[in-house]
Amino acid sequence: MFNGQTILITGASSGIGEALARRFARDGAHLALVARRADRLETLAKELAGKAAGAIVIRADLLDADSIPRVIDEACRATGRIDVLVNNAGVGEYGEFASQDVAALERMLQLNMTAMIRLTHAILPDMIARRSGRVLNIASTAAFQATPYMAVYGATKAFVRNWSLALWRELELSGVSVTCVCPGPVKTEFFDRGGYQERRGEFTRLACSADWMAEKAYRAVARGRVLSTPGFVNWLGAWLTRFGDAKLVTRVSAKILGPR
């Protein structure tokens, strides 16, 4: 499906991004792997040599606005264009809002929203001019309701979901597709940072693997789906939020996410 195409994946050094790189490699795509931990990306690129058409490592901190043009330049080197942009890099700060570190929250806002906007805004004009391209944004089931104790994280994911939907509509006749995938819990390094220590086991007990989620995200973008919430329980939970009173839904969300 993506043979010979260039796929730019942010956050490819672990978790869902790394699994997506492996999935796209099976199609013989060119991969542009972006993250801060270049050693991880180098190891992945070596593993994928022979499967992917090529894999280049782009060490970048996406909080730095100056990194965006360099990331795009380097990603375009193989084929002169980016066919699929995967906006996956993200972090999730956990805790009671009033006692959270505001600097960490600001970094999360920058990464989960601003970096995604900057990268997409810089790449889209070329896709529109070619009347071809795909954007895959990774949101979360946290996008469907307020998430007490992950208050700011959930709001960033609601932003990603709403922005993706609006972008899909604006680009509907342009030849460029926009797909937003909303994963539920996935066993990745996500829960190693962001203050989950005490709840890690509980949050990951029913979590799926990164490979499973990546396969679902791959299929969603391949089919040009607009919104995808993989997994029946995740889908049902997201669907049910439509019918509950907002305060009730938020109380249930707090029961699930709050301290024991």
Ligand SMILES: NC(=O)c1ccc[n+]([C@@H]2O[C@H](COP(=O)([O-])OP(=O)(O)OC[C@H]3O[C@@H](n4cnc5c(N)ncnc54)[C@H](OP(=O)(O)O)[C@@H]3O)[C@@H](O)[C@H]2O)c1
């Ligand atoms: N795991 C879950 O349960 C879950 C559920 C719903 C949604 N999601 C979403 O899925 C996406 C991927 O998360 P994951 O679960 O795969 O977590 P992960 O294993 O922690 O991966 C996060 C990725 O983001 C990269 N990253 C973090 N800060 C960065 C920065 N400043 N610049 C560039 N890259 C940066 C990390 O690479 P470096 O540290 O090397 O830079 C890493 O590759 C996120 O958007 C997350 O919100 C995850």
